Amino acid sequence: MCNEDFHTGSCAASNNFRMQTLRNLLILSSLCHFISGYSVKHRVQDLMSRYPLIDGHNDLPLKLRILHNNGLNHIDLHNLSKVATDITRLQTGHVQAQMFSVYVMCGAQNKDAVRLTLEQIDVVRRMCTEYHEFELVTSAHALRIAEMRHKIACLISIEGGHSIDSSLPALRMFYQLGVRSMALTHTCNTPWAESSSQLHDLYQRQHNSLTHFGKAVVAEMNRLGMIVDLSHTSWDTAQAVLHHSRAPVIFSHSSSYALCNHSRNVPDWLLHELKKNQGLIMVNLYSKFISCSGEASISDVADHFDHIKKVIGAGSIGIGGDYEGVASFPRGLEDVSKYPALIQELLQRNWTEQELADVLRRNFLRVFEEVERVRDELSSQQPSEVHIPLEEVQNPCRLVLRPPDFIPAFKVVSSSAPHRPQALVIAAIVLLLCSPIMIG
Incomplete structure (x- = not known):
């Protein structure tokens, strides 16, 4: 002092x-x-400007049906309310390519799933050709060109094999319309593959997670150059596909089971199988799949990236946000404009810029190009003519083409006939099963 x-x-x-x-x-x-x-923040902006995001899953077409009955003429996709996705927010989030899901509810299986799927393809094709910021792409090369042209590339993906109604010709026609990926199941089994969900009890079977026809579907997707998506499939189905597919596959929107034990997530042993396949897991942002609760944080999401990186490396990881498909997202990731916040978190966890460039786009491009390489390798093969046995489809609405002599004639039954009530009941059941009502 x-x-x-x-x-x-x-x-x-x-x-x-x-x-x-x-x-x-x-x-x-x-x-x-x-x-x-x-x-x-500057590093994030610079990185995402050089390596803009390819997002593996977005359900905006579903919201367009629910909220606007697919009426594109009466809305502006630059600024949409009640959704987490529009053109302005995609641009803010540095989303350069978006896999748009073409999804119809499982209640449409064995009914009008094919028609509904066509309508959803139509709305994606319209929005991606009527807005100059979008560009519909059907190849890895076109995706790269769209990035050079500063366009948001649109890829079409079917979410749920029930959309093809167990038909390889239908699968091929969807490919002709621009579909480049298909998830084999949604929340319901198909006659040939198992779902991870127990919501529906259709097509239950034991020890046959991918049937003979299911393997034919995978093989035909390989021949076409369509990416096989294993999100929503059971683990047994996923394992069977990984052993059968000649091309890499993806989980378009799934996270780590080790951190959140939900059946929609992928366990470590299956991640190792995916690594052998040279495939890709695109991390889902749904809070329930991230924290197994209704709330989550960006840090919780980054934990999934860290864990998967530790198990199989950053070269097997992408991002599949699942915006518009689920109800809640982590704090700070409420819409598609917030992707830079996730990349900032990973940078702060010492992810390298090269690792993040892989996660943002290069891993998906690698997989897409390899799927196309396998397609070219199989170009001499004829389209598959495998048909599913009728007893496996179990669909009373499926028309069986037979010569007229084999079609039983309908008999007029008098009102006093003792079997008339049973006939009416049978007719009512068939009408109910074949009705176009969709039950999710």
Whole structure:
């Protein structure tokens, strides 16, 4: 302490020096904090400008049907309410390519699933050709060209094998319309593959997770150059496909079972099988699949990326947000404009820019190009003519073409006939089964 009688001047100078030094340190600290914060955000913007995101799953077409009955003429896709996706927010989020899901509810299986799927393909094709910011693409090369043209590339994906009504010709026609990916199941089994869900009890079977016809579907998708999507399939079906497919496959919107034990997520042993296949898991952002509860944070999402990276490496990871398909998203990731916040979190966890470039787009491009390489390798093969046995389809609405002599004639039954009530009941059941009502 300074002596007030003899050293007042020296004491004041010393105190002034200390105060100035403290102010300088505080300013320097604030400046460093500002520069550090700005630096990370700047790195994210720069990185995502050079490697804009390819998002593996978005259900905007479903919301367009639910909210607007697919009436594109009466809405503006630049600015949509009640949804998490529109053109403005896709651009803000640096989403350069979007796999748009063509989804129809499982209640349409064995009824009008094919028609409904065609209508959803129509709405995707319309929105991606009527808005100049979008560009419909059907190849990896076209996707790259769209990026050079600063367009948001649209890829069409069918979500649920029930959309093809167990028909390889229908699968081929969907390919002709631009479909480049198909999930083998949704929340219901198909006659030839098992779902991860127990919501529906259709087509239950034991020890036959991918039937002979199911393998024919996978093989035909390989021949066409259509990406096989295993999100929503059971683990046994996924394993069977990974052993059967000649091309890499994807989980378009699934997360890590080790961190959240939901059946829609992928266990570590199956991740290792995916690695052998050189396939891709595109991490889902649905809170329930991230934290197994209704709430989650960006940190929780990053934990899934960290875990999967530890198990199979960053070269097998992508992003499949599942926006518009589920109810809740982590805090800070409420819509598609928020993707930079996720990349910032991963940068702060010491992910390298090269790893993140892979996650953002290069891994998906690698898989897509390899699927096309296998297609070219199989180009000499004829289209498959495998048909599913009728007893496996179990669909009373499926028309069986027979010569007229084999079609039983309908008999007029009098009102007093004893079997008339049973006939009416049978007729009513058939009408109910074949009705176009969709039950999710």
